[in-house]
Amino acid sequence: xxxxxxxxxxxxxxxxxxxxxxxxxxxxxxxxxxxxxxxxxxxxxxxxxxxxxxxxxxxxxxxxxxxxxxxxxxxxxxxxxxxxxxxxxxxxxxxxxxxxxxxxxxxxxxxxxxxxxxxxxxxxxxxxxxxxxxxxxxxxxxxxxxxxxxxxxxxxxxxxxxxxxxxxxxxxxxxxxxxxxxxxxxxxxxxxxxxxxxxxxxxxxxxxxxxxxxxxxxxxxxxxxxxxxxxxxxxxxxxxxxxxxxxxxxxxxxxxxxxxxxxxxxxxxxxxxxxxxxxxxxxxxxxxxxxxxxxxxxxxxxxxxxxxxxxxxxxxxxxxxxxxxxxxxxxxxxxxxxxxxxxxxxxxxxx
Amino acid sequence: xxxxxxxxxxxxxxxxxxxxxxxxxxxxxxxxxxxxxxxxxxxxxxxxxxxxxxxxxxxxxxxxxxxxxxxxxxxxxxxxxxxxxxxxxxxxxxxxxxxxxxxxxxxxxxxxxxxxxxxxxxxxxxxxxxxxxxxxxxxxxxxxxxxxxxxxxxxxxxxxxxxxxxxxxxxxxxxxxxxxxxxxxxxxxxxxxxxxxxxxxxxxxxxxxxxxxxxxxxxxxxxxxxxxxxxxxxxxxxxxxxxxxxxxxxxxxxxxxxxxxxx
Amino acid sequence: xxxxxxxxxxxxxxxxxxxxxxxxxxxxxxxxxxxxxxxxxxxxxxxxxxxxxxxxxxxxxxxxxxxxxxxxxxxxxxxxxxxxxxxxxxxxxxxxxxxxxxxxxxxxxxxxxxxxxxxxxxxxxxxxxxxxxxxxxxxxxxxxxxxxxxxxxxxxxxxxxxxxxxxxxxxxxxxxxxxxxxxxxxxxxxxxxxxxxxxxxxxxxxxxxxxxxxxxxxxxxxxxxxxxxxxxxxxxxxxxxxxxxxxxxxxxxxxxxxxxxxxxxxxxxxxxxxxxxxxxx
Numbered sequence: 001x002x003x004x005x006x007x008x009x010x011x012x013x014x015x016x017x018x019x020x021x022x023x024x025x026x027x028x029x030x031x032x033x034x035x036x037x038x039x040x041x042x043x044x045x046x047x048x049x050x051x052x053x054x055x056x057x058x059x060x061x062x063x064x065x066x067x068x069x070x071x072x073x074x075x076x077x078x079x080x081x082x083x084x085x086x087x088x089x090x091x092x093x094x095x096x097x098x099x100x101x102x103x104x105x106x107x108x109x110x111x112x113x114x115x116x117x118x119x120x121x122x123x124x125x126x127x128x129x130x131x132x133x134x135x136x137x138x139x140x141x142x143x144x145x146x147x148x149x150x151x152x153x154x155x156x157x158x159x160x161x162x163x164x165x166x167x168x169x170x171x172x173x174x175x176x177x178x179x180x181x182x183x184x185x186x187x188x189x190x191x192x193x194x195x196x197x198x199x200x201x202x203x204x205x206x207x208x209x210x211x212x213x214x215x216x217x218x219x220x221x222x223x224x225x226x227x228x229x230x231x232x233x234x235x236x237x238x239x240x241x242x243x244x245x246x247x248x249x250x251x252x253x254x255x256x257x258x259x260x261x262x263x264x265x266x267x268x269x270x271x272x273x274x275x276x277x278x279x280x281x282x283x284x285x286x287x288x289x290x291x292x293x294x295x296x297x298x299x300x301x302x303x304x305x306x307x308x309x310x311x312x313x314x315x316x317x318x319x320x321x322x323x324x325x326x327x328x329x330x331x332x333x334x335x336x337x338x339x340x341x342x343x344x345x346x347x348x349x350x351x
Numbered sequence: 352x353x354x355x356x357x358x359x360x361x362x363x364x365x366x367x368x369x370x371x372x373x374x375x376x377x378x379x380x381x382x383x384x385x386x387x388x389x390x391x392x393x394x395x396x397x398x399x400x401x402x403x404x405x406x407x408x409x410x411x412x413x414x415x416x417x418x419x420x421x422x423x424x425x426x427x428x429x430x431x432x433x434x435x436x437x438x439x440x441x442x443x444x445x446x447x448x449x450x451x452x453x454x455x456x457x458x459x460x461x462x463x464x465x466x467x468x469x470x471x472x473x474x475x476x477x478x479x480x481x482x483x484x485x486x487x488x489x490x491x492x493x494x495x496x497x498x499x500x501x502x503x504x505x506x507x508x509x510x511x512x513x514x515x516x517x518x519x520x521x522x523x524x525x526x527x528x529x530x531x532x533x534x535x536x537x538x539x540x541x542x543x544x545x546x547x548x549x550x551x552x553x554x555x556x557x558x559x560x561x562x563x564x565x566x567x568x569x570x571x572x573x574x575x576x577x578x579x580x581x582x583x584x585x586x587x588x589x590x591x592x593x594x595x596x597x598x599x600x601x602x603x604x605x606x607x608x609x610x611x612x613x614x
Numbered sequence: 615x616x617x618x619x620x621x622x623x624x625x626x627x628x629x630x631x632x633x634x635x636x637x638x639x640x641x642x643x644x645x646x647x648x649x650x651x652x653x654x655x656x657x658x659x660x661x662x663x664x665x666x667x668x669x670x671x672x673x674x675x676x677x678x679x680x681x682x683x684x685x686x687x688x689x690x691x692x693x694x695x696x697x698x699x700x701x702x703x704x705x706x707x708x709x710x711x712x713x714x715x716x717x718x719x720x721x722x723x724x725x726x727x728x729x730x731x732x733x734x735x736x737x738x739x740x741x742x743x744x745x746x747x748x749x750x751x752x753x754x755x756x757x758x759x760x761x762x763x764x765x766x767x768x769x770x771x772x773x774x775x776x777x778x779x780x781x782x783x784x785x786x787x788x789x790x791x792x793x794x795x796x797x798x799x800x801x802x803x804x805x806x807x808x809x810x811x812x813x814x815x816x817x818x819x820x821x822x823x824x825x826x827x828x829x830x831x832x833x834x835x836x837x838x839x840x841x842x843x844x845x846x847x848x849x850x851x852x853x854x855x856x857x858x859x860x861x862x863x864x865x866x867x868x869x870x871x872x873x874x875x876x877x878x879x880x881x882x883x884x885x886x887x888x889x890x891x892x893x894x895x
Contacts, residue, residue, distance in 0.1 A: 031564045036577040056566045059577030064848035069560055071851070072471040077481060077564030090851070163748075169834045171849060210751045210833025214579050215724070224729050338641065341850035342663070349667050349837040363692040370689040371707065374765065377722035378711045380732065384725070437618035452875065453868055454619070458626055459819045460867040462843045465633060465860045466626065468853070473629035492626050495618055497816065504808035505774040539774035545705065546770050549712045575715050591714030598713060602706055
């Protein structure tokens, strides 16, 4: 391998790569960032057929990653992003979110009234809700008796189920279990109270199998875990595999989590972005999420159109909205986010 | 190293068997799971080829795989070239400052999230259009350091007198490099290139941040990590199996070609 | 040498310098940057909690490095001793597994180490009927995962010096009456030390910054430095503190690497003398 030949190959590769990555930019082409599998696979094609606007779906793995990318780049290149509510708040506070032009999104009328008056964004000024739900206990009813009713059943488990429990690894929900068990707010900022929560969670760690965000329902199915902290939608996947799996919201309550759509201020196709949001709010399109990913959607028209059998198999799908919005919404906690991070580090580092 | 005598051979083959066994047991599991009927990554529910079928139809994964290949090949090529030259440059000097050493080690030590965010902010500040090319630029940064490290390790026991002899005998610098230095370095350069390629193919964080926003610059690790919310389906296992099968086929082919061509 | 340096400067020193400079400022209320000069981030970085996490990470990474180097060197030695035309094949098969994806390899380990996983079933098949051993979500699982994923890098790094070792040195040493063990200790090992050092550095730095393995194989029960820095930048949105932690981490690693480089220089210097002696003798 002589030096000149090596260089020639190099030139060829670089040229090829440059050509490959210089895709012609369509005049009106949206870039949407969402979790994989969170929208219908043909959604972008259907959108193009309906409105003539083409769009690309890119994926992000976690809220934190897409937020890091948006903050570091000022949101350039993205038109609509799907993020959870506390992160939508942050985007708005940092001036990265575009105000929603309600005139251009008539399907907002499909939303439940409760979904338009949520505390983090009353009036849907910068975000539009996409899915919502609760976090609770998912368990094997055939292996756990009596049925769990409290967060303390998870945090201070009976000897029979010690070592067979998991908690969510994401910090807000990890902490929420402790906050709710102690009767505090899930957006608590009082350091003394948070110290109590921390101690409770550290003592809980000793009884846990693991902190698991992603494989906990397969652990339930295999029986390796019998009681896990889970989002209601995820528990449905377990229920689908094993009918003995049940979901319950502990008596101390749950948090209300919300995934939303946000238009970026840096977007160059804002009108098309609003058209996209409008398209997603259409009853049929929005119902796809409920029917296929088994999450509740804040869309009255969509939820009303669902088959009754869905709620029979997956009870949490039939939860009345009035009950749902009783729970406390996760908010951005501002400065205290640092303390939350520190507390979670302490918990995870504890031996 | 000369081939060992018969007495010395057996324990070495045992070592290789154990090490490769260790390396490939999880791979065997991985391949087996690609034929799993069910979608759960940790529970077996029967034999099925369906994931291979759905993989063939999955445009996102396939285009992401192609992007990853392009990024890995280009960044490896550039990094191998630059890293080798850098290694030569450093080892040829009698003394070099601590600062230079630090600079070369830095890409390996800097937490990749820092490099990722730093590059994105930097590119953003300069209004650079992001895309596959920016991922390549970023990957070269750390690949360069790894290649340099491997080549330097070889150079430390390099006998510079043969280079002197070559130029004493009248060879130009380039000829000396081509005919004397490079052949001796070749195993190290190839090892370094393999290392760089392997690092690039499976790198997620830096790729995610330095990619453009669009399908055209999504790499395979980005696509796969994003599936983590709803579970990694065995489609990925199927893809990995195919990648390995194709690589093995390519190697077998090249070995066969070498045998017919070589005297 | 110049193009490489230019690349590094433009694409690493400058961008990272800008981000690390943030360590001197403060996180704004919503996660932006408040440009008031402060040194509080550095004070916080040396807090016992974080120091403890760092030491723990170093311990785990160090153990993984030790194991990986021993296994990797042995493998590289065996490969270098194999018939010449088979050597590239062995190297190829050493890296091939790592052209699959990190996540599915890790999931494969979960399948193996699960309480009711393959390893347990293997034990049962051999007659073991007790409680399934808890192999997963332990430190051992994390170390196994780290060793597994970085082993090929050690093999590659050690292979280069081993492959070109002058066989005459070994012969000369044995002719002079040294046993195989002594030959290895006094001739082979010192001459190939740079490769070992390079491999060890790779495994250590890659392990200490790794955050996927502790999360998946460790069940989130262990907090490593990689998780910590990641959290500061992405979860806590506290770039200044993340920058301070990174600077502390980089400084400490640089120190370790300088020490290692000096030790390697001295060892290979001694080796070169040995080489010279053997060649003369």
